[in-house]
Amino acid sequence: RLGRGASRRDFIIAERLGKALDAGQLRLAYQPVVDARTGATVFSEGLARLPTGSGRMTPARSFVPIAERLGITFSLDSLALDIAFKSLVDEPDKRIAVNVSAATVTDRRAIDRILATLKNRPEPASRLIFESTETAAIKDLSSSINFADAVKSMGAQLALDDFGSGNTSFMHLRALRPSIVKVDQSYVRDLRGDSDAALFVAAITQLATGLGAFTV
Numbered sequence: 001r002l003g004r005g006a007s008r009r010d011f012i013i014a015e016r017l018g019k020a021l022d023a024g025q026l027r028l029a030y031q032p033v034v035d036a037r038t039g040a041t042v043f044s045e046g047l048a049r050l051p052t053g054s055g056r057m058t059p060a061r062s063f064v065p066i067a068e069r070l071g072i073t074f075s076l077d078s079l080a081l082d083i084a085f086k087s088l089v090d091e092p093d094k095r096i097a098v099n100v101s102a103a104t105v106t107d108r109r110a111i112d113r114i115l116a117t118l119k120n121r122p123e124p125a126s127r128l129i130f131e132s133t134e135t136a137a138i139k140d141l142s143s144s145i146n147f148a149d150a151v152k153s154m155g156a157q158l159a160l161d162d163f164g165s166g167n168t169s170f171m172h173l174r175a176l177r178p179s180i181v182k183v184d185q186s187y188v189r190d191l192r193g194d195s196d197a198a199l200f201v202a203a204i205t206q207l208a209t210g211l212g213a214f215t216v
Contacts, residue, residue: 002014002066002069002070006069010066013050013058013062013063013066014066014070016050016052016053016058016063017050017063017066017067017070017072017076018072020050020051021072021075021076021079024079024082025051026048026049026050026076026079026080026083027048027049027050027051027057027083028046028047028048028049028080028083028084028087028098029046029047029049029057030044030045030046030047030096031044031045031047032044033045033097033216042095043095043096043097043127043129044094044095044096044097045096045097045098045099045131046080046083046084046087046096046097046098046099047059047060047099048060048063048064048076048080048099050062050063060099064076064101068101068103071103073101073103073104074101074103074104074107074110076101077098077099077100077101077104077110078104078110078113078114080098080099081098081114081117082117084096084098084128085117085118085121085124085128088124088127088128089121089124092123094127095127095128095129096127096128096129097128097129097130097131097159097180098128098129098130098131099131099132099161100130100131100132100147101136102132102136102137102139102140105132105136105137105140105143105144105147106139106140106143106144106147111146111147111150114150114151115150115151115154118151118154118155118156119154122154122155125154125155125156126155126156128156128157129156129157129158129159129179129180130147130151130156130157130158130159131158131159131160131161131182132144132147132158132159132160132161133160133161133162133165134160134161134162134163134164134165134172135162135165137160137172137176138169138172141172141175144176145175145176148176148177148178152177157178157179157180158176158177158178158179158180159178159179159180159181159182159216160172160173160176160178160180160181160182161182162182162184163181163182163183163184163204164183164184164186164187164200164204165184165186170207173207173208173211173213174211177211177212177213178213179212179213179214180213180214180215180216181204181208181213181214181215181216182215182216183201183204183215183216187200187201188201201215
């Protein structure tokens with residue numbers, strides 16, 4: 001239930017989201033992540049989109065908070081994973097990142113369901129990247145480490161998103177050992193004009209490289 005303070009628009013989106021999840025109608029918009037030196041696409045991030053019925057798509061920022069309030073983020077994550085994994089099977093040259101919520105990362109049943117999807121499919125699993133924000137990861141670092149170890153055991157990779165947006169600690173990088181570190185946009189938005197941000201990004205890039213990860 002959405003509870004007090006929910007707007008009419010919130011209820012409309014909640015109803016639409018519930019129907020879309022039941023019918024498997026969620027969509028992913030693929031945003032390319034490119035090599036800064038060559039311009040070649042390294043992987044694509046699958047961003048959840050909710051069909052409106054009029055041909056337009058509602059972005060994740062409009063319905064993910066509602067999914068969290070309703071307690072259905074795992075259903076959302078699970079459907080996005082199914083869509084992404086099918087694309088990986090159908091397109092052997094593709095690499096896809098999907099976002100996972102804190103609720104999914106800390107749910108043993110959710111992890112078991114993810115592992116069941118990846119099991120016995122090592123080739124497409126090796127092209128799958130799970131993205132978790134640093135803030136979500138450190139809410140329950142122990143569970144996040146278990147999640148990271150579990151998906152990596154199946155050949156998938158982990159990306160740590162929005163790094164630097166919260167109480168950043170190098171301990172998190174060392175503990176989670178992500179393959180990809182995505183630096184928070186607040187640091188990269190004005191690299192040429194902000195010497196402090198440039199210093200931070202340079203340090204993170206060097207550290208990530210030393211740990212075997214690359215930065216976005």
